[in-house]
Amino acid sequence: MNVAIDFASILLGGLAAGTVLFIVSVGLSVTMGLMGFVNLAHGAFAMFGGYIIVLAMNRAHFSFPVALALGFLGTAALSVILEQSLYRRLYRAGELDQVLLTIGLIFIFMAALTILVGPQSQPLQLPPELGGQINLGFMQYRTYSIFLICVGALIVIAIWLAFERTRIGAQIRATVDNRRMAESLGVNVDRLFTITFAFGSGMAALGGGLGAEFLGLDPQYALKYLVYFLIAVSVGGLGSVVGVYYASLLLGTLDFVLKLYLPKGGTIFIYVVTILVLLWRPQGLFGRKSA
Amino acid sequence: MTDLRLETRALSRRFGALVALQEVDFKLAAGARHALIGPNGAGKTTFINLLAGALPPSRGSVLLKGEDITDKKQAERVKLGIARTFQINRLFRGLSVLENVCMSVAERVGAAPTMFYPVGRRTDVIEESMHLLDTLKLAADAVHRVSELPYGRQRLVEIAIAIGLKPDVLLLDEPAAGVPSAESHIILDAIERLPEHIAVLIIEHDMDLVFRFAKRVTVMVGGALFAEGTPREIEANPQVRAVYLGQASRG
Amino acid sequence: MSRKAVPAGPATTAGRAENPAARILIGRHRLRWWEVLPWLAAGAFYFVFRDYLGFGTSLMITILFALSLDLALGYAGIVTLGHAAFFGAGAYTVGLLAFHNIWTEPITSLMLAALAAAVVGFVSGLVLLRTQGLTLLMLTLCTMALLQESANMAHDYTGGFDGLPSLDIAPVFGRFEFNPLYPDTQYLYTLAILFACFVFVRTLVYSPFGQSLTGIRENPLRMHAIGAPVRRRLVVCYTISAALAGIAGGLWAQTNAYVNLSALDLDRAATVLIILILGGYGRLYGAFVGAVTYMTLEHFLARIYPTAWQLGLGLLLVAVALYAQNGILGLSDVLWRRYRARRATP
Numbered sequence: 001m002n003v004a005i006d007f008a009s010i011l012l013g014g015l016a017a018g019t020v021l022f023i024v025s026v027g028l029s030v031t032m033g034l035m036g037f038v039n040l041a042h043g044a045f046a047m048f049g050g051y052i053i054v055l056a057m058n059r060a061h062f063s064f065p066v067a068l069a070l071g072f073l074g075t076a077a078l079s080v081i082l083e084q085s086l087y088r089r090l091y092r093a094g095e096l097d098q099v100l101l102t103i104g105l106i107f108i109f110m111a112a113l114t115i116l117v118g119p120q121s122q123p124l125q126l127p128p129e130l131g132g133q134i135n136l137g138f139m140q141y142r143t144y145s146i147f148l149i150c151v152g153a154l155i156v157i158a159i160w161l162a163f164e165r166t167r168i169g170a171q172i173r174a175t176v177d178n179r180r181m182a183e184s185l186g187v188n189v190d191r192l193f194t195i196t197f198a199f200g201s202g203m204a205a206l207g208g209g210l211g212a213e214f215l216g217l218d219p220q221y222a223l224k225y226l227v228y229f230l231i232a233v234s235v236g237g238l239g240s241v242v243g244v245y246y247a248s249l250l251l252g253t254l255d256f257v258l259k260l261y262l263p264k265g266g267t268i269f270i271y272v273v274t275i276l277v278l279l280w281r282p283q284g285l286f287g288r289k290s291a
Numbered sequence: 292m293t294d295l296r297l298e299t300r301a302l303s304r305r306f307g308a309l310v311a312l313q314e315v316d317f318k319l320a321a322g323a324r325h326a327l328i329g330p331n332g333a334g335k336t337t338f339i340n341l342l343a344g345a346l347p348p349s350r351g352s353v354l355l356k357g358e359d360i361t362d363k364k365q366a367e368r369v370k371l372g373i374a375r376t377f378q379i380n381r382l383f384r385g386l387s388v389l390e391n392v393c394m395s396v397a398e399r400v401g402a403a404p405t406m407f408y409p410v411g412r413r414t415d416v417i418e419e420s421m422h423l424l425d426t427l428k429l430a431a432d433a434v435h436r437v438s439e440l441p442y443g444r445q446r447l448v449e450i451a452i453a454i455g456l457k458p459d460v461l462l463l464d465e466p467a468a469g470v471p472s473a474e475s476h477i478i479l480d481a482i483e484r485l486p487e488h489i490a491v492l493i494i495e496h497d498m499d500l501v502f503r504f505a506k507r508v509t510v511m512v513g514g515a516l517f518a519e520g521t522p523r524e525i526e527a528n529p530q531v532r533a534v535y536l537g538q539a540s541r542g
Numbered sequence: 543m544s545r546k547a548v549p550a551g552p553a554t555t556a557g558r559a560e561n562p563a564a565r566i567l568i569g570r571h572r573l574r575w576w577e578v579l580p581w582l583a584a585g586a587f588y589f590v591f592r593d594y595l596g597f598g599t600s601l602m603i604t605i606l607f608a609l610s611l612d613l614a615l616g617y618a619g620i621v622t623l624g625h626a627a628f629f630g631a632g633a634y635t636v637g638l639l640a641f642h643n644i645w646t647e648p649i650t651s652l653m654l655a656a657l658a659a660a661v662v663g664f665v666s667g668l669v670l671l672r673t674q675g676l677t678l679l680m681l682t683l684c685t686m687a688l689l690q691e692s693a694n695m696a697h698d699y700t701g702g703f704d705g706l707p708s709l710d711i712a713p714v715f716g717r718f719e720f721n722p723l724y725p726d727t728q729y730l731y732t733l734a735i736l737f738a739c740f741v742f743v744r745t746l747v748y749s750p751f752g753q754s755l756t757g758i759r760e761n762p763l764r765m766h767a768i769g770a771p772v773r774r775r776l777v778v779c780y781t782i783s784a785a786l787a788g789i790a791g792g793l794w795a796q797t798n799a800y801v802n803l804s805a806l807d808l809d810r811a812a813t814v815l816i817i818l819i820l821g822g823y824g825r826l827y828g829a830f831v832g833a834v835t836y837m838t839l840e841h842f843l844a845r846i847y848p849t850a851w852q853l854g855l856g857l858l859l860v861a862v863a864l865y866a867q868n869g870i871l872g873l874s875d876v877l878w879r880r881y882r883a884r885r886a887t888p
Contacts, residue, residue, distance in 0.1 A: 104859025369769030
């Protein structure tokens with residue numbers, strides 16, 4: 001029985017970690033699949049949003065849901081401004097220029113937050129309802145982790161439904177599949193991207209805030225976890241919400257387990273797995289093979 | 292009897308459920324001046340891609356001088372003597388016209404992989420490229436960047452690159468496409484002056500060009516060969532007229 | 543090197559070598575007078591800035607590293623964020639050989655460093671260069687991270703996070719000792735190696751092979767269609783680029799007498815990418831301009847106001863990405879052309 005409980009608690013820990021990764025990365029997957037834009041600054045948006053959420057709770061004493069909403073909206077708004085003024089100009093540019101722009105943005109975000117808030121880590125105080133342990137029947141487990149897992153599952157279902165059932169979801173899917181065809185069918189691709197980018201950045205903010213007590217929140221966040229977001233997205237397959245969900249859970253669980261059993265150099269397996277998957281299927285597990 | 296350069300047997304290609312090409316038996320003789328015409332979407336460019344090796348067939352085979360080359364990749368087929376041009380220019384836009392042609396000539400004579408002396412030392416490559424540009428009346432543009440040229444002359448560079456490979460078989464995919472009518476005569480001139488021994492297959496919509504140039508015409512519709520004959524025969528063929536007139540009236 | 547457009551002369555069928563295009567192509571590789579300037583400057587630096595020889599050595603190593611990246615990125619079009627993998631391979635080869643007292647002769651160690659890095663480059667190139675775009679970027683990143691983690695795991699041999707300190711490097715030619723307090727030997731040794739490597743790269747770039755790399759970068763589909771073995775060329779280029787990066791890494795280990803995991807860091811790979819783009823990629827001297835600019839600014843600003851440096855760098859990168867994609871050299875090209883155009887019209 002104990003083995004089962006150990007196994008379950010490790011699994012749940014991994015799923016919680018993976019869920020945080022998913023919530024941050026889903027926006028990146030959709031926007032990269034939609035526009036093919038290499039946005040390395042996505043982690044910076046997560047960091048920015050995380051800061052809004054944590055500061056709203058710690059300093060302005062807003063409640064958790066309100067803080068989350070503020071983080072989402074604030075980051076979405078900022079992303080729209082940046083998209084219209086900067087990103088838009090490089091849609092047809094090469095990968096290299098996009099990499100350069102977004103690396104520059106990362107540095108700006110990092111420096112700005114250091115200047116405005118300070119270099120120290122920002123702790124997240126969980127609301128009391130989410131603290132402590134919850135009874136799952138056969139065992140007790142951290143309430144917050146269960147909360148995260150449930151929220152993640154709800155989000156992926158909600159986004160999947162939105163993709164399948166709403167008009168805008170259909171438009172996104174069509175544009176990811178074949179942009180020229182979608183344009184000729186009357187889809188306003190520019191506006192679609194702005195909306196998706198805003199939503200994706202907002203989601204990243206949520207991930208940054210929700211994951212703050214697990215991943216920490218300091219000005220280095222944007223760079224520290226960038227590789228993980230990119231791995232989740234490329235392994236899952238650009239533009240596939242289901243893909244990035246599975247890849248994030250897989251990655252999160254793998255990382256969690258490795259940190260437990262092979263703290264020295266366990267991460268090597270993550271890189272090996274990523275390399276093997278990308279060599280076997282360059283478009284990712286659920287990505288489209290380019291025509 | 293003229294010898295056969297290129298031949299296809301039951302060549303087919305599908306993309307999922309879409310049949311782009313079905314059971315095409317085609318023969319191209321040495322010295323041929325052969326035009327391939329047909330409505331849009333008939334599979335003509337797919338056919339060229341299959342001949343050039345850019346696309347593998349779903350079924351069937353391609354033979355070059357009697358030898359089966361179906362499994363050979365594009366680069367190998369170039370070495371065996373097949374060259375093609377693209378419907379939309381694929382040129383080295385930032386490089387000069389001379390450099391563009393030198394690229395293919397250097398590749399052909401085997402100069403391209405050498406690392407330890409400068410390009411300038413291979414005057415043979417440069418001379419041959421200039422000579423080629425001369426015959427195509429592009430010598431005055433040799434120094435200009437391709438991106439600076441008007442579209443018609445760019446199209447000519449596209450042909451020059453293919454000729455630089457000294458092919459036995461030349462596949463031209465709509466060489467006059469996108470060229471303003473004021474400039475299209477230069478394409479025509481260039482095609483007319485192609486070396487006699489080369490087997491030329493040309494996809495075209497421009498009927499004037501087809502009539503001036505082609506000795507044989509093949510009509511392709513819906514991925515299959517529809518009719519074949521001399522230009523006069525094809526023009527007089529009532530079924531061909533129906534297919535084309537139907538297409539034309541739909542505009 | 544800018545390709546200046548010369549107004550076309552009358553078309554001649556005879557004497558084709560007199561055609562301006564042919565003349566340009568034939569003479570393209572000839573030395574221009576200003577090409578000797580960087581080396582004169584490096585020499586003068588040795589005598590004028592005696593207190594900054596350590597900085598100068600570091601600068602030249604960075605130039606070599608950036609030059610190696612330019613081969614892969616600027617000439618073959620391979621976008622990689624993992625080039626430090628080769629730098630690290632070279633650095634650790636030297637470090638391991640020296641620390642475990644297997645081999646300390648500097649020049650041959652450097653050759654072994656180049657060889658080790660070339661092997662890594664060849665194997666990874668063979669495997670990775672089938673992919674493009676984001677997939678390739680991720681694979682290069684992961685390969686480098688993999689190497690870094692491996693070096694970390696093998697800490698019994700590599701010293702792990704702390705690295706291998708106090709490397710014993712034998713004197714150059716048995717006579718010129720590496721003295722950490724008076725880095726004269728380091729400076730001149732690095733200068734000589736950089737010069738040799740630069741001559742090699744310059745020859746390569748102006749060769750038919752270099753020309754075909756440009757073709758692959760400009761239009762890979764066209765290269766396939768003229769029978770070029772594209773992937774083979776890319777792998778060869780990548781391997782050579784890796785070897786040069788390995789030499790840079792080896793030099794770094796030798797001149798610092800120290801090796802640690804930072805040789806394989808994403809930070810290092812990203813910085814060299816920034817430096818190359820800043821100077822101008824696809825041009826022989828972009829590495830020089832970029833490295834000098836970046837490292838000088840960093841040396842004077844970063845330690846005093848690190849956050850302001852980061853902010854300034856970020857703003858600079860955004861500006862370059864939007865307005866100066868071809869870097870400083872690209873900008874100066876544009877300005878030079880405008881200046882000549884204005885001079886030409888009376």
